[in-house]
Amino acid sequence: MRNHAIANHAIATHAHRRRLTAGRVWHDVSRHLFDRFLLLPIGAAIALVWANTGPESYFTFAHMLAFPVNEIGMALFFALITQEIVEAVMPGGALHSWRRWGLPLVAAAGGVAGSVSVYLAYVNLAYVTVLAQAWPIACAVDVAAAYYVLKTILPRSGALPFALVIGIATDIFGVFVVAPRHLVLATHAGGAALMMIAVALAAVMRAAGVRSFWAYLSICGTVSWFAFYLVGLHPAFALAPIVPFLRHEPRRLDLFADPPDDDATHHFEHEWNVLVQAILFLFGLVNAGVILRGYDTGTWAVLAAALVGRPIGMLAAVGLACAAGLHLPRRLGWRELVVVALTMSSGFTIALFFATGVVAPGPVQVEIKIGALATSVGALLALAAARLLGVRRVVR
Amino acid sequence: MRRVIITVLLWIVVAGRIEPAPQSTPLPIKADSVKFAVIGDSGTGDRAQYDVGRQMESAHAKFPFDLVIMLGDNMYGRQEPQDFVAKFEEPYKPLLSAGVTFYASLGNHDNQSNRFYQGFHMGGERYYTFARRGVRFFAFDTNLMDPKQVDWIEGALKQSQDDWKICYFHHPLYSDAGRHGSDVQLRVVLEPLLVKYGVNVVFAGHDHVYERLKPQKGIAYFVSGSGGQLRKGDVKPTAETAAYFDDDQSFMLVEVAGDDLFFEALSRTGRAVDSGVIRRQPSPGSTGGL
Secondary structure, three states: OHHHHHHHHHHHHHHHHHHHHHHHHHHHHHHHHHHOOOHHHHHHHHHHHHHHHOHHHHHHHHHHHHHHHHHHHHHHHHHHHHHHHHHHHOOOOOOOOHHHOHHHHHHHHHHHHHHHHHHHHHHHHOOOHHHHHHHHHHHOOOHHHHHHHHHHHOOOOOHHHHHHHHHHHHHHHHHHHHOEOOOOOOOOOOHHHHHHHHHHHHHHHHHOOOOOHHHHHHHHHHHHHHHHHHHOEOHHHOOOOOHHHOOOOOOOOOOOOOOOOOOOOOOHHHHHHHHHHHHHHHHHHHHOOOOHHHOOHHHHHHHHHHHHHHHHHHHHHHHHHHHOOOOOOOOOOHHHHHHHHHHOOOOHHHHHHHHHHHOOOOHHHHHHHHHHHHOOHHHHHHHHHHHHHOOOOOOO | OHHHHHHHHHHHHHHHHOEOOOOOOOOOOOOOOEEEEEEOOOOOOOHHHHHHHHHHHHHHHHOOOOEEEEOOOOOOOOOOHHHHHHHHHOOOHHHHHOOOEEEEOOOOOOOHHHHHOHHHOOOOOOOEEEEEOOEEEEEOOOOOOOHHHHHHHHHHHHHOOOOEEEEEEOOOOOOOEOOOOOOHHHHHHHHHHHHHOOOOEEEEOOOOOEEEEEEEOOEEEEEEOOOOOOOOOOEOOOOOEEEEEOOOOEEEEEEEEOOEEEEEEEEOOOOEEEEEEEEOOOOOOOOOOO
16 A cells, blocks of 8 residues: 555656656747747748648638738837837947947948849849839848847857847838838828827826836827828838837847846836747748749849848948948957858848838739748858858857 | 651650640631730740731731730830830731730739830720720739739729620739749639629730630639740649640630630641630629630
8 A cells, every 4th residue: 555655656756757847848948939039930931831832721821810910910029129229229228339330330331232232233134123112122131130140159249239230220221111101002191190199198108107018009009000000101110109208228238138127117028028929920920931933033133132232232331431440349350240241131030021011912022022031041151151261159 | 667656756745735635616706706815925026926926917817806915024124115116016017007906914024114105005004904895804913912903903893794804914823834833822812802703714924835724713714924935844734724735835816705705725836726615604703614
């Protein structure tokens, strides 16, 4: 009897340990997935497989979810990005000093000029001028992907803030081009007035000391979303004018890094993290599904612009700026700069988003999207370049 | 002896590609019928396009069609004024001189500004509609299927009370060609509208072959994208394939007479490679057959 009880206890203990181990593994895996923004590429991978094996069901699904994900859900993602940028550039933030912005802005301008020139030259030489309207996609940089790649290659050099400014500046330029969608969406009267109401409401709430970000989101955010929609701007950017009114703390380390004095009032992004990651998963699932034989001129044009035009444009612009008297940041040499330039060539998430915003659904959008997905090889090129050039940490 | 065997085998292989054998249904050439020709992916400006143009002229002598629908990629490469001459006005000069009107839709190789070219009769629009004696044609721009266009398509189809509704555009909703194939993303958007509002026939190009598909949800689909371009041996026939021809350039002749639509596909050499008749289905969405 006693032996039996001991045996039962041993079994129970073993099962408990297994549950604990499984729980720990799940915790580690999920944390890794969330911390590295891996749900998006997972969603994209599922979409690619699904679209190429069951296109009818995939496109029916994607067509149904395209509006709620791209036009509503992504507003939370861009709010999060706005929050990160606002905190990084405020006094005490990692990117506050304008001295840090000079050379990266020049590099960003060079990258945009290089990528757009190559893109337009490619589509014009191929005489496929219907693709010309998609040029803003050449301005997309996946900042999150660039952040994690550089964090792996150059964790302690000046490359990280330098690259982040380039990525942010490039994407902000792209957003200003993509946001007006008169070709894609009908415009309506009354949007501008509604926009002013949304911003005024946010200002009043801030003055009244409202602390809950949910109040800003549900009231001002909703009004702003309708305003953007009516005025013909992409509603995914609707929360951007509202976010600056929320409470903030400077982000002293760098973008995406958790501040030590973390709290929900000042850092709503932690409350939203799971939600936004779920949205990014859906974004990948809804938008990355393309039938691979849909590749065409637009695919090669986007790839050439991102992998050739942008790095060359950036390096040329930095070269000219240095010749004119500007200096590279400390601990950032030309070898590191080449790696940074290649890291910036990945457009992935932002390029996919720009593709849905600037080109109407159809075969043209498909060939552009394939190019956007393929720019992910930029990250691999950056890793390869780091190894070849003997950039620190990769070479052991 | 070996040469004879090889020749016979080659003949069997070549003949076997044209499946099924051309039907013998001739075009009735009635006085009050609507007669038109169909070309797609034509604007290469090379010899093959001119050959097809000559066959169309020859066909026109016997079958006096007064309009041609163009399924996109009406111009490849450079698209300057002199190119409109070399890639459109010269190849079809006898037809244009005879008063035949061309109605174009835009392909991925066409400049969007080509909709303003007088010879394409698009009225400056990317998508438009026109009618001939109870037959209404709808030209779409499938390059960019923006919400405005989808709304327009639904409105135009809904409004039409014509006996026949024929849609044409560049990218095929159904195709068994290997290079591009069916555009399922477009199909998900367009097919429900085509079915709901009783479209009878759809013509598309993009794949550089000729293919007739078995009716899908009551709609007859044709791919006719070899009016100038050609992708030899590209069709991979499936259970949906009714007939195909991918050995040479081709074009189509169509005649709508009462409740029947007669069609014939001709090769660059003038050989009939497919023909048949489609009977109009009385109610929208009902399943039909060839």
